[in-house]
Amino acid sequence: MPVIAVLDDDAAMRDALRDLLQVAGFTAIPYAGAQAFLADFAPGRFDLLVTDLRMPELGGVELLRRLRAMGANLPAIVVTSSSGPQTKAQALREGALACLTKPVPGDVLLRCIGSALDRG
Amino acid sequence: MNEPLSIVSERVGAAAQPVRHARPPRAEEDAGERRYRRLLHRLPIALVQIDARPLAAVLGALRSDGETDLSACLEARDELVRTVRQIMYVTDANQAAATLFGAATADALVRPIDFLFQVAPEAARRMMIACFEGKRRHVELMKVRKLDGRVIDVELTVTFPVPPEQLDMTLLTFEDVTDRLRTEAQLRQLQADYSHATRIATLGELASSIAHEVNQPLAAIAMNAETSLRWLSRDDPNLAKVADLTARVADSAHRASEIVHRIRAMAARDVPERGPLHLNEVVREALLFVHHDIEARAIDLSLDLAAGLPRVMGDRVQLQQVIVNFLVNGLQAIGQGNAGRGRIEIGTALDEKGAVGLFVRDDGPGIDPENLDRVFDGFFTTKKDGVGIGLAICQSIVAAHGGRIVAANHPDGGARFSFALAPAAD
Numbered sequence: 001m002p003v004i005a006v007l008d009d010d011a012a013m014r015d016a017l018r019d020l021l022q023v024a025g026f027t028a029i030p031y032a033g034a035q036a037f038l039a040d041f042a043p044g045r046f047d048l049l050v051t052d053l054r055m056p057e058l059g060g061v062e063l064l065r066r067l068r069a070m071g072a073n074l075p076a077i078v079v080t081s082s083s084g085p086q087t088k089a090q091a092l093r094e095g096a097l098a099c100l101t102k103p104v105p106g107d108v109l110l111r112c113i114g115s116a117l118d119r120g
Numbered sequence: 121m122n123e124p125l126s127i128v129s130e131r132v133g134a135a136a137q138p139v140r141h142a143r144p145p146r147a148e149e150d151a152g153e154r155r156y157r158r159l160l161h162r163l164p165i166a167l168v169q170i171d172a173r174p175l176a177a178v179l180g181a182l183r184s185d186g187e188t189d190l191s192a193c194l195e196a197r198d199e200l201v202r203t204v205r206q207i208m209y210v211t212d213a214n215q216a217a218a219t220l221f222g223a224a225t226a227d228a229l230v231r232p233i234d235f236l237f238q239v240a241p242e243a244a245r246r247m248m249i250a251c252f253e254g255k256r257r258h259v260e261l262m263k264v265r266k267l268d269g270r271v272i273d274v275e276l277t278v279t280f281p282v283p284p285e286q287l288d289m290t291l292l293t294f295e296d297v298t299d300r301l302r303t304e305a306q307l308r309q310l311q312a313d314y315s316h317a318t319r320i321a322t323l324g325e326l327a328s329s330i331a332h333e334v335n336q337p338l339a340a341i342a343m344n345a346e347t348s349l350r351w352l353s354r355d356d357p358n359l360a361k362v363a364d365l366t367a368r369v370a371d372s373a374h375r376a377s378e379i380v381h382r383i384r385a386m387a388a389r390d391v392p393e394r395g396p397l398h399l400n401e402v403v404r405e406a407l408l409f410v411h412h413d414i415e416a417r418a419i420d421l422s423l424d425l426a427a428g429l430p431r432v433m434g435d436r437v438q439l440q441q442v443i444v445n446f447l448v449n450g451l452q453a454i455g456q457g458n459a460g461r462g463r464i465e466i467g468t469a470l471d472e473k474g475a476v477g478l479f480v481r482d483d484g485p486g487i488d489p490e491n492l493d494r495v496f497d498g499f500f501t502t503k504k505d506g507v508g509i510g511l512a513i514c515q516s517i518v519a520a521h522g523g524r525i526v527a528a529n530h531p532d533g534g535a536r537f538s539f540a541l542a543p544a545a546d
Binding site for chain 1: 332335336337338339340342343344346347350351361365368371372375412415416418
């Protein structure tokens with residue numbers, strides 16, 4: 001069963017993502033911020049990352065950059081609310097496979113996740 | 121119960137009668153008296169002379185009966201005030217008074233003082249109390265009815281002569297303040313309009329932040345609802361999961377509605393509502409409006425809210441507006457060049473005088489010392505597209521709360537805005 005890390009500073013959103021992934025048959029591990037996720041990260045531990053962009057402490061773009069720099073090779077999907085097109089473009093440049101805008105229809109997110117996992 | 125008034129009328133005798141120039145003119149008084157009357161009649165301010173000796177007699181009788189608290193006494197014996205209004209007479213009035221009351225001649229005002237207190241009988245009571253307490257002057261805003269029936273706002277000044285035998289020359293002046301009060305009301309309205317306009321402008325500036333705050337719970341609701349449907353459409357529906365998800369849908373819906381409610385309160389109402397408030401709560405609510413801008417711009421926010429602060433009397437929305445304005449100013453200051461790393465400190469504390477204080481400090485370029493005195497002036501702004509109303513409104517809101525607002529530069533750089541309010545009396 002693929003393991004997906006879920007990063008969102010908003011607790012309600014984080015729980016909602018976790019439960020959607022759960023009902024779709026994934027194991028979802030929620031994190032409130034990038035620092036907590038990085039502390040938990042180990043190569044091979046996760047199959048996919050679903051992350052918000054605007055987060056306190058460490059933003060999503062910077063997190064993707066760091067993951068790339070450490071050669072993590074972790075496919076990532078961004079789910080964000082009000083990030084501008086520039087930030088989204090940055091996230092895509094840093095390797096995100098898709099940038100989805102909240103509210104994201106469940107089937108769209110699951111389809112993206114499916115194709116990301118197929119690729120990996 | 122005794123009847124002081126019958127004693128009174130016996131004691132004061134002729135003084136109670138409505139006779140103009142009641143005292144017989146004496147030769148040595150004549151010249152001075154004539155000059156005084158000329159002056160009285162020529163003064164451009166509405167002047168009415170009344171004979172307050174019957175009042176002094178009533179009060180004297182009450183005092184010799186052991187009465188010390190006239191206020192309570194008159195509360196219980198309403199008829200005393202009514203009687204005094206009948207037995208005291210206007211003995212002279214000038215042309216300005218005739219004009220103010222709409223009388224054809226000044227003589228038309230020579231009659232019992234009753235007509236002066238028809239709209240505001242409580243003013244007669246307060247005048248009596250002032251006399252009882254030995255005050256020389258009594259001033260109050262009241263309403264009077266003109267002889268044509270129109271009611272106007274006046275400022276009444278009563279001057280009691282010190283020697284009791286001259287109480288027949290007690291002077292009342294009336295200043296028509298109808299225009300002044302109307303102007304004041306217009307100014308208040310104008311201020312409320314400005315205040316409203318700045319709130320709307322502030323909300324406009326915060327639109328993307330607010331949209332995010334509302335969108336977040338809505339996104340969670342949509343996703344939870346979809347997840348519930350997925351659980352339900354399974355061959356073995358997981359009802360416990362669905363119940364949990366439904367509860368969270370309700371939570372998020374409440375959160376969204378609470379945010380909308382706050383925004384509407386900020387946008388719509390302009391009639392202040394005072395009540396005891398915890399300033400820390402107001403700070404947290406204000407942060408809701410700028411929370412997202414602060415995070416999106418990776419601004420380092422430090423919150424230092426003192427515990428156990430006494431509550432303050434105030435209008436929640438107005439104080440929120442002041443704090444949001446401080447925060448928006450801070451955010452904009454940080455946007456000006458790269459003076460600091462982007463840090464905002466907000467804190468509350470009890471100051472040395474026992475007032476509840478709030479400050480917001482940024483690490484932007486600070487305020488040009490030349491402008492420090494002017495930042496609260498209406499229309500003063502150093503921003504390219506600012507209108508300069510924000511801080512002026514903040515100042516008037518804080519002043520209306522009986523507090524003090526201060527703009528300063530922090531010794532380590534950046535601007536520091538603060539206000540302090542007296543704690544609410546419990």
